[in-house]
Amino acid sequence: MLIKTAQQMLERTHEEAAKMFAASLARRRRKRIDSKAPLPAFVDQDRWIAICTCGAGVACDPAWPAAYCYDCGTAWPITWPDEKVKGDIEAALELRPAVATKSWCVDQAVATLAAENVKLGLVEAPVEKRPIEEPTTPGDGTTLDVTTVELGALGGPVEG
Numbered sequence: 001m002l003i004k005t006a007q008q009m010l011e012r013t014h015e016e017a018a019k020m021f022a023a024s025l026a027r028r029r030r031k032r033i034d035s036k037a038p039l040p041a042f043v044d045q046d047r048w049i050a051i052c053t054c055g056a057g058v059a060c061d062p063a064w065p066a067a068y069c070y071d072c073g074t075a076w077p078i079t080w081p082d083e084k085v086k087g088d089i090e091a092a093l094e095l096r097p098a099v100a101t102k103s104w105c106v107d108q109a110v111a112t113l114a115a116e117n118v119k120l121g122l123v124e125a126p127v128e129k130r131p132i133e134e135p136t137t138p139g140d141g142t143t144l145d146v147t148t149v150e151l152g153a154l155g156g157p158v159e160g
């Protein structure tokens with residue numbers, strides 16, 4: 001399952017969410033503020049959100065024209081990473097079983113997420129990025145020279 005968007009978090013369509021936002025403002029006798037400046041979406045623990053200028057987190061959905069801050073009454077346009085990058089972010093985070101580790105900061109490179117996945121032991125390091133092992137000299141005591149050791153010495157089955 002991909003990173004949760006507002007639709008999954010709020011379990012509402014955009015139309016329903018916009019109606020609830022309007023009703024919430026009406027109940028509190030507050031005016032809706034439509035911001036022209038967008039907020040950037042990021043991933044916080046498996047959820048696409050943005051942080052309103054009032055400090056509240058707002059649920060974001062790429063299919064929605066705005067994200068709504070119920071605290072201060074602002075409707076925000078949201079900027080998203082481009083579709084390819086967004087897909088790569090989600091693919092990298094989907095490998096992580098722990099929700100607490102499913103986060104991505106705005107401007108964080110996808111390569112950084114991939115490196116974190118290697119550190120978390122979720123994927124193997126790409127071959128070209130593995131450290132090159134120093135060759136050891138046969139018979140220097142650090143390696144077993146298999147050409148001169150009989151199978152019985154290794155504790156394996158000895159035939160005959």
Ligand SMILES: [Zn+2]
Nearest residue numbers: 052054069072
């Ligand atoms: Zn707000």
